[in-house]
Amino acid sequence: MSAKSTLGTIKRVGAILIAIAIVLAAGIVVGQAPAIFGVEDDPEASIEFEDQQGDGESVVIGEVTLSDGGFVVLTDGGDEPLAVSDYLESGTHENVTIERAEDAEEDLVGQLTATVHQDTTGDGYAYEETEGQEDRPYLEDGFPVSDTASVTTTVDDDALSDSFTVDSIDAPAAATTNETIEITAEIxxxxxxxxxxxxxxxxxxxxxxxxxxxxxxxxxREVTFQIDTVGAPPGEQPIGVYTDADGAVTTIALEFHTDPAVEVVDASEENVTTDVAIPVDGFVGIEAEDGGLIGTSDELDPGEHSNVTVEFDEDVEVDDDEELTAALYEGEPDDDEPTPFEDEDGEPVETTFTIADVAEQEDAEDEESETDA
Structure with missing residues (x-):
């Protein structure tokens, strides 16, 4: 081999070794990108922070997901956070309200950035006080998981100063869904x-x-409201008194006033009539022996309903002696996969019947009425 050929071979080998070194170095830098920002990239998070109007005291994060739990931190480009959320457990959280820090000098307005941080200490948010050693941001592609939004204020000082204020609100802590409650507010x-x-x-x-x-x-002066709870959905409900630009809110625990039930009061080959007590938005469905729905009522509000009619579907033929089931369902009648309503014990609320049995019962009741008359 000539000296010239040997020299060319050495140059090619040297170039290959240099290229390999560059690739390895690049791989090390890329692999260390999460470390540059202070966290591992195994934990995952996402956040949606939309433009909004607020009062300067709080903002709402539309949705945040954290694989290992943590916090959402609000900043406006400064060194110190404006606000930090309460601890958020692992999973997805919607409409997370973040209050301004008590010692913050600035309102939560302007161009704000919400960043998702881990909880590595297990003892509250500590990113700043540990100089970035703990509670570091979640990363995606080596960069902190964050979103930026424009927050404008809705507070009009002149309007607020002219508005009546709601100084307090007094309401019962609990009630049923068929009574009149009294709420008093000081205005x-x-x-x-x-x-x-x-x-x-x-x-x-x-x-x-x-x-x-x-x-x-x-x-x-005190203002008193007499409120009928009939038709109100059961559960923990917000109640509030409002003036032009002020208000006060509390909650009330509403308990459904009776046991959920469905009773068949009339039946024919065209339809079924029922009396219903349902604590949620829902409807009555008639099921055939094979469990398929063959008719649904209109949507019902929470409460008691008399003479709820269920028309059988057009292509349905029902024998007088066929066993049918009237059941309560949640949601809307046109749902693709309707959800049966269940009571506190996890049992469906339903009753079985045949058209013949309902007719026989009606005849017996008519005869009894005539005898009593």
């Missing part, structure tokens, strides 16, 4: 002028009653 006119404004009561976000209130300047 103040903060201006020096006699003013008339609307005061409204809401249950679960729905306005149930409004009163026109006239107050002298600096006057405070």
């Amino acid at each position: 103040t006119n903060p201006t020096e002028l006699q003013t008339q404004q609307n005061v409204e009561f809401r249950l679960g976000g729905t306005v149930l009653e409004q009163q026109v209130l006239e107050l002298d300047g600096d006057e405070t």
Whole structure:
């Protein structure tokens, strides 16, 4: 082999070794990218932070998912966070409200960034106080998981100063869904002028009653609402009293006033009539012997309903002696996969019948009525 050929071979081998070194070095840098930002990239997170209007005291994160739990931290480009969420457990959380820190000097307005942090200490958020050694951000492709939104304020100081204020609200902690409850609110006119404004009561976000209130300047007065809970959904419900630009909110635990039930009161080859007590939005479904739905009622609000009619589907033929089932369902009648309603024991609320048995029972009741007459 000539000296020239040997020299060319040495150069090619050297170039290959240099290329390998570059690739290895690049791999090391890429592999260390998470370490540059202070966390491992095994934990996963995502966040959705939409543009919104607020009062400067809080913002709402639309959705955040954390594989190992942690916090959402709000910043505006400064060194210190403006606010930190409560600890969030592993999983997906929607509509997470984050309150401004008590010692924060700035309102939660402007261009804000929400970053998802881990909880490595298990003892509250500690990223700043440990100089970034603990509770570091989740990473995606080597960068902190975050989202930025524009938050504008809805507070109009002039409007708020002219509005009646709701100083307090007094309401029962619990009630049933078939009674009248009394709610008392203390309302103040903060201006020096006699003013008339609307005061409204809401249950679960729905306005149930409004009163026109006239107050002298600096006057405070109690306003009482008598609210009928019939038709209200059971469970923990928000209740509130609101003026033009102020309000107060509390909660009430509503218990359904009776046991859920469905009773067949009439039946024919075309339809079935039922009496219903249902604590959720739902409907009555008629099931054939094979379990398939052959008819559904209109959607029902929570409460008691008399003479709920269920028409059989057009292509359905039912024998008088065929065993049918009337059952309660949650949701809407046109759901592709309707969900049977279950009671507190996890049992479906239903009753079986035949058209012949219902007719026989009606005849017996008619004869008994005639005898009594």
